[in-house]
Amino acid sequence: MKTFKLTIAYDGTGLVGWQRQAAGTSVQGLLEDAFSELDGRAVAVTGAGRTDAGVHALGQVANVAIAREIDPSGIVRAINVRLPPSIRIVDAAEAAPDFHARFDARSKAYRYRIWNADVMSPFERGYAWHVPSPMLDAGVMAAAARLLEGSHDFAAFQTAGGETHSSRRTVLASRIDRAGALITYEIVGDGFLRHMVRSIAGTLVEAGRGRRAASWVEDVLRSRDRAAAGPTAPPEGLFLVSVSY
């Protein structure tokens, strides 16, 4: 048995998310079916983290162990032909036998994309949250975003139903950038609570509407109350960009 580290990109449109579910098409389910067919036995694929229905990935990471003698480039070719074009293994590399995509992850980077114009771009449908006028104040959003950097209790940005006991996380970077109608939010952290990036995005948009000062996000953080934060932004704007080990 050899263990491989897989880097996977997927367009989450129409998928139930990363995790295999009783019904619907999942990335994990499609990968496990493809690897099981390749290896002639039931194969488990473990991801660095779950992504929700409709969420995309540029660099999800997973581990898999294969009995059959095959090299990494062979895995990329053999699995990609068994997957729909919306899901691609973009890289495979042999890893230590005990490599675990989830437990060994040191940080993850997410991107949240917002299309802030009255008319939605046909090319951003499914890949950005459409927020019509007024024009959001990206300066206020950027200042608010920076206040989330550091170690904090992010309970206010967590949807009930998450798996973890502590809601303390360290955010290494939290940045807003605007280019025309497109506002991009990039966040890097050592771990993320359920719906954390999407509820932060919803909160930053509230700040950008000009009704709140940037410092309001500190009040939200301190409240540890989900009701104090903004709405959970829709899944189609969210991308898992990369996982670091």
Place this chain on the structure above:
Amino acid sequence: MKTFKLTIAYDGTGLVGWQRQAAGTSVQGLLEDAFSELDGRAVAVTGAGRTDAGVHALGQVANVAIAREIDPSGIVRAINVRLPPSIRIVDAAEAAPDFHARFDARSKAYRYRIWNADVMSPFERGYAWHVPSPMLDAGVMAAAARLLEGSHDFAAFQTAGGETHSSRRTVLASRIDRAGALITYEIVGDGFLRHMVRSIAGTLVEAGRGRRAASWVEDVLRSRDRAAAGPTAPPEGLFLVSVSY
């Protein structure tokens, strides 16, 4: 009657192109149906140029005359609600009564996108031509592209069936840029022959494969022979970016 200049973006995936056809969904057909419903009479919409099936537009331009009293922002709202989300009027402006989107156009800008990596990105399906390895030589492609700038007879880059008598055109800019796997070709010209951008893109890729020197495109130009050029690149990589007046 007031005449309006419309700027239109569309995702050409699944469309038969700009022009109304006997069968299939066209941008012109959907726009004319929407304007006719709005104005309560048969309304014609004239585009700056046809785009083929599967070709996209960021800034197609069209003219339309409306009897009903309505302002430009009212047109944007009223027509967009009658269109599928793959087609959006991004701007409308009142124009001179004799404004003609096609005859008055001074230049057009097109972009052709190429994804040059073994694994296709899930997010580029339908928006770029997938050219797997070997890695194309973007330097050779850029040098070849520059040789097309100026006034030339582009007969070698024309598919039979075009409407025009002369195949002489002036190319104002013809540039290649590479960022990772994505190669972008930008061309600005005073007019374009049928399949001209796509046959140039196919020819530049041939040059990028390293089998031809950049100067080969001058031989192709001089030949005036379609068979001397590279293949016609697929429609999904092509975007009509803008039309200048």
